Amino acid sequence: VSSTGQTSTGDPPAWVAAYGIGAPATDGSRKRALARFGDQTVDLDHLQSIGTLRSTGIPEGVFSGPSLNAFMALGPAAWRALDEYLFELVQRGAPPEALHPISSVRLFLPFEVADYCDFYASEYHASNMGRILRPGSDPLPAAWHTIPIGYHGRAGTILVSGTPVSRPAGVIAAAGGAGDGPGYAPSRRLDLEVELGYVVGVGSAPGEPVGAGQAHEHIFGVVVVNDWSARDIQSFEYQPLGPFLGKSFATSISPWVVRLDALRPLRTDGPDQGADAPPHLSCPQPRAIDIELELSVGDTVLSRPKARHLYWSPEQFVAHLTSNGASLRTGDLLATGTISGPGPESWGSLMELSWGGERPVPLGDGTERAWLEDGDTVIIRARGGSAMPFDIGEVVGTIESPARNEEAVPN
């Protein structure tokens, strides 16, 4: 049995290491660190207060803060010590007063986000975007197979799953209809993006690149990400500095961070990189991770993207990001960009599913969607691939009307 509860036979794991921040209903609103035990949570701050975590060597107070950052900063030895302790606790039973059903716990953003980067790591997605937005030219940017293309997003607007998302307003090309000039109006092309995000636990020193082979010492875990996108705001603003307000209004993440170690049984070969990736980004196979995602709007499943289609791995994100000497910090979030596969059944955005809005997709209630409408609830679920279909997490968000944005006037 491995440190994360995996047996070597491919059986489903007894426990998947996942950590979050919550406040049990029975104990006021104080945030503390929790581990997920199926449909229960275990209060890590309580376990530490009664002395049962002493064998892990984890310092006092690490679990009483409002984020996982202090624990994440301790590094892989501490993470693994706790993973192993909790795996044993699952077998023998946790003290009842430390257990709270998930349904009774209010969950918060699990970590304080330092820098948020978003990559563009799916070749199918990048190709689709090129075909839709720049028809007639090469769909992939010239550098796409050489480096993981990415950009920095807004860390301060990352929201925990369940937080409503107000429809953004912005300057769009024809605010009042065809023939009009640009104007400020609520977005009419509001989209979602199915992504995963890798969470940095241990930072790195300035000027000291981290090779792909060391990246696992820095990456604490993974969350499910919905990178909400206003396509009309984005298309008006993005030349030449990239996405800005079309993305910055909100990014939603799942409340549980699943440990990278727990995904080891899901490692699988990613797309062949041949000689395209330069040596400093090389990453041995199995490089990809077999996570299956499921995108729903309301009750209708729209697609099932597969993370094993991603061209670039989380270890390559870390190697690239630090290759210029930039440092990592505890709480950095490195998202994959939209995860899409070869056909519509695995495309991870409405932009692709409706092909730029031209072909609305049907919902189960008889309506159709080119873009999100107010009141729509978007659910992205992640689980292990068919060999080990354990639950990884989900991120949910409902679009609210932009009442307050419409009132915005300068004073």
Add this chain to the structure above:
Amino acid sequence: VSSTGQTSTGDPPAWVAAYGIGAPATDGSRKRALARFGDQTVDLDHLQSIGTLRSTGIPEGVFSGPSLNAFMALGPAAWRALDEYLFELVQRGAPPEALHPISSVRLFLPFEVADYCDFYASEYHASNMGRILRPGSDPLPAAWHTIPIGYHGRAGTILVSGTPVSRPAGVIAAAGGAGDGPGYAPSRRLDLEVELGYVVGVGSAPGEPVGAGQAHEHIFGVVVVNDWSARDIQSFEYQPLGPFLGKSFATSISPWVVRLDALRPLRTDGPDQGADAPPHLSCPQPRAIDIELELSVGDTVLSRPKARHLYWSPEQFVAHLTSNGASLRTGDLLATGTISGPGPESWGSLMELSWGGERPVPLGDGTERAWLEDGDTVIIRARGGSAMPFDIGEVVGTIESPARNEEAVPN
């Protein structure tokens, strides 16, 4: 006399409100908040500990932390109360034990950076970049006069003035010379950018845009910024998501944050915006700020950019950034982008001064520079325009050789 020590006659101010974080040599390495009094600093934590700040109503402990964030978050009433108290203290003399010469104080990053945005607010700079990089097409992006174009940069690599900057490495188009393919190598086109940066003190609520007319209630002050840029890394990576590793290795800022209120006598009319800016971004004149900058490499002054040439104002940055519902946080840094004027004597980057590297600029020692060399020290100084030439600040950085980057190999 105004709250920031200005008289109404245009005389130079008796004191310019500027705050930072430092550790006096005589008192160990403990960081605390300081105010700048000419070539002296006054220890605000000490003043509070002896009870002399009681009249300001500022809570205990705000000045003992390692950043100005707690003070900045208190808001304009507290900022102005302290500005006024210190203005009076300058007249009557501070307690000697609270004073430390600047030369004896080690200065640190003055605030913890939340999100870092960088705009593209100089029409001269944006036009020059278009002419150099995209000759033959319209030099300005289509949206440029309608919204402030910008992007998010890396907050975790913002450095205080004086910190050395390692030459970044990255994937560049012809790493081994003409005809070669792309490869990983130290940047050969390392540049600087002369900028100012506005520091957010008071955050804003999600979904509640801040109009330009309210922005002064959120902006605490200004720093001088050098947005180091590796042009070869940037040009390889920037399609379609904008600058990423070409900028993320380092951004340097001055150690003193000068209060926005202190710049009120420098307000001046900015370029006419006619009917181009949409109503939600409208901002009454005088919109611009008459700050003169001076760019030197070593002992040679290369140019004198003027902030009054900027098309977009800090209040418009805030209005734009929040117009989609995104919130602000204490510590957000909103930089202007390179400040350039109509002619080479006021251009704020080597990219422009050497016109893409084609026309190296002479230094006083007989050498010339198309791009920065290892050992070069870049100094950017800022002061009020001719009507009120008070010192605002400076940011200094020296380029170090990329020894450690060259060793980077995957393991």
